[in-house]
Amino acid sequence: MLTRDDAVELLSRYGGDAGWTRHCHAVAEAAARVGDALVQKHAIDCAFLWSGALLHDIGRHVTHDPLGHGVEGYKLLSALGHAREAHVCASHLLFGLDAAEASQVGLPAREFVPRTIEERLVPLVDYLIEYDRPTTLEKRFASLRNRNGGNAFFLDRLERAQACAKRFMMQIEAEIGASVEGIVADQ
Numbered sequence: 316m317l318t319r320d321d322a323v324e325l326l327s328r329y330g331g332d333a334g335w336t337r338h339c340h341a342v343a344e345a346a347a348r349v350g351d352a353l354v355q356k357h358a359i360d361c362a363f364l365w366s367g368a369l370l371h372d373i374g375r376h377v378t379h380d381p382l383g384h385g386v387e388g389y390k391l392l393s394a395l396g397h398a399r400e401a402h403v404c405a406s407h408l409l410f411g412l413d414a415a416e417a418s419q420v421g422l423p424a425r426e427f428v429p430r431t432i433e434e435r436l437v438p439l440v441d442y443l444i445e446y447d448r449p450t451t452l453e454k455r456f457a458s459l460r461n462r463n464g465g466n467a468f469f470l471d472r473l474e475r476a477q478a479c480a481k482r483f484m485m486q487i488e489a490e491i492g493a494s495v496e497g498i499v500a501d502q
């Protein structure tokens with residue numbers, strides 16, 4: 316089980332002071348705020364939520380490929396014995412991959428779908444932070460489409476990812492009676 320400090324140390328070991336690590340910290344902090352808002356309704360493992368959110372993009376130390384970075388993070392954290400956080404790296408890709416998609420991107424040929432509330436909060440909050448700034452789902456997906464115009468596999472599945480993120484966000488908002496985008500933006 317990774318503590319908060321272990322996760323910070325791991326990210327800094329592989330990411331140093333690279334700009335992308337600021338995204339990781341921003342996602343972790345915003346995920347923790349959304350977790351706090353949900354804690355009355357759900358049993359949330361706050362330490363796992365924070366570590367999973369902080370490390371979800373650790374594979375960017377190898378590549379910024381929109382799918383490859385999750386595969387690299389999965390491999391790294393699996394090799395280090397952090398299976399839960401490794402699953403977050405893989406399953407945050409496109410809000411989940413089926414077995415065929417997983418094997419196509421170089422993961423073991425099984426489903427990598429975020430199932431627990433913590434696992435689902437990571438890709439949701441990730442989709443609400445552009446670099447290290449809060450944004451909206453609409454704007455973030457528009458920007459992903461722009462940046463990945465040549466990647467047919469990724470683009471094909473973005474619509475499904477957006478629908479999953481939107482559905483999950485609306486479900487949370489109905490439970491807490493507040494805007495998730497607002498919580499992420501710290502408003």
Ligand SMILES: [Fe+2]
Pocket residue numbers: 371372384385407441
């Ligand atoms: Fe990512």
